[in-house]
Amino acid sequence: MKIVLIGPYFPYRGGISDTNQELCETLIKIGHSVEVITFKLQYPGFFFPGKTQFNNESSKQKIKSRRIINSINPFNWISTSKIINQLNPELVISCYWTAFLSPCLFFINNKINKKIKKIGIIHNAYPHENNIFQKDLFKLYLKSINKYVTFSKNITKEIIKICPLKNGITLFHPIPEKFGKPIDKQIAKNKIGLENKTSYLLFFGLIREYKGLDILIKSMIEINKIKSNVKLLIVGENYEPLKKYKDLVNMSKTQNCISFINYFINEEEIKYWFCSSELVIQPYKNASQSGITPLAFQFEIPTVCTNVGGLSEFIIDNKNGFLSNPNSTDLTKKILLALNSNHNSIKKEIRIKKKKLTWSNFVSELLKK
Numbered sequence: 154m155k156i157v158l159i160g161p162y163f164p165y166r167g168g169i170s171d172t173n174q175e176l177c178e179t180l181i182k183i184g185h186s187v188e189v190i191t192f193k194l195q196y197p198g199f200f201f202p203g204k205t206q207f208n209n210e211s212s213k214q215k216i217k218s219r220r221i222i223n224s225i226n227p228f229n230w231i232s233t234s235k236i237i238n239q240l241n242p243e244l245v246i247s248c249y250w251t252a253f254l255s256p257c258l259f260f261i262n263n264k265i266n267k268k269i270k271k272i273g274i275i276h277n278a279y280p281h282e283n284n285i286f287q288k289d290l291f292k293l294y295l296k297s298i299n300k301y302v303t304f305s306k307n308i309t310k311e312i313i314k315i316c317p318l319k320n321g322i323t324l325f326h327p328i329p330e331k332f333g334k335p336i337d338k339q340i341a342k343n344k345i346g347l348e349n350k351t352s353y354l355l356f357f358g359l360i361r362e363y364k365g366l367d368i369l370i371k372s373m374i375e376i377n378k379i380k381s382n383v384k385l386l387i388v389g390e391n392y393e394p395l396k397k398y399k400d401l402v403n404m405s406k407t408q409n410c411i412s413f414i415n416y417f418i419n420e421e422e423i424k425y426w427f428c429s430s431e432l433v434i435q436p437y438k439n440a441s442q443s444g445i446t447p448l449a450f451q452f453e454i455p456t457v458c459t460n461v462g463g464l465s466e467f468i469i470d471n472k473n474g475f476l477s478n479p480n481s482t483d484l485t486k487k488i489l490l491a492l493n494s495n496h497n498s499i500k501k502e503i504r505i506k507k508k509k510l511t512w513s514n515f516v517s518e519l520l521k522k
Contacts, residue, residue, distance in 0.1 A: 160248030162191040162218040166208040168444040179512040189218035234264035250276035255290035262297035273298040278311035305442035305463025333424040341428035355430035360391040365436035371481035427452040440464040473502035
């Protein structure tokens with residue numbers, strides 16, 4: 154089958170770009186032809202909250218993307234749809250995660266030949282920040298596709314509330330393989346200069362208000378009273394000011410047990426941070442789903458996450474991970490329980506789950522009529 158993918162792709166960085174890469178490589182592996190249409194302008198500079206939208210490392214891509222979409226230029230949308238029609242694919246897959254891009258994606262999909270099937274992969278039904286037009290803009294995008302696919306039941310429920318008759322399916326977030334396999338903990342610690350005798354907790358990814366980092370910092374106050382050799386690594390770029398978190402650390406006098414590694418982690422380094430850690434902590438206040446949980450599963454690191462949104466759909470409490478209420482008291486109890494648990498037993502369950510949540514299984518379900 155000839156397929157066109159519309160969405161972020163290298164040299165754009167981030168979870169959606171990484172996901173698209175593995176999706177495309179899986180499609181090619183099973184015999185499909187894939188063309189990637191990505192952005193030459195995704196967000197205007199003033200709109201983007203991070204330091205850069207682009208990957209600063211070289212990467213060997215099996216598919217070279219066509220960087221042609223300008224997200225704010227309607228005349229460009231016309232030319233982009235013409236290029237896709239000239240490619241004459243049987244299927245167009247587009248990625249939705251923010252209302253900002255809805256007009257662009259709607260227009261391009263709407264101008265593509267009606268005989269071409271259009272599937273939308275929905276990463277977030279609504280953005281994490283409030284937007285008074287988000288529901289209407291999302292509805293607009295849904296009108297332009299024949300079928301949607303989600304990574305969690307939670308996202309599907311949100312879609313059904315606003316568009317109950319739209320055809321769609323719930324799948325899962327596949328386990329990422331591009332970042333490598335699990336490695337020995339001591340080797341990983343030595344590689345990034347961590348202390349061999351210290352037990353590390355990992356908060357990984359972009360720092361944003363909804364991710365509940367303040368809850369985790371408050372938990373560390375109590376955890377450190379009981380386990381003085383446990384430290385928290387906060388690893389990732391901030392999309393909001395760090396001052397309130399650093400003030401909380403200073404007020405609680407937890408400077409010695411909390412470290413900020415405040416930059417975007419290149420893909421070659423990711424395995425070292427995960428494999429150095431005893432636990433991955435996701436103290437989110439709300440969530441549609443997360444790419445951090447499958448990443449933790451890939452490196453077979455137990456996860457403690459809050460039971461909100463679609464975040465907990467990977468996790469069976471006290472079996473392949475741990476679920477907490479989104480408050481510091483319960484999170485503290487769960488982290489201490491997890492630290493004292495049988496990690497070999499948990500990792501065995503994680504490996505069982507990994508075999509089901511593969512990219513080949515995802516693509517097989519995605520392409521079913």
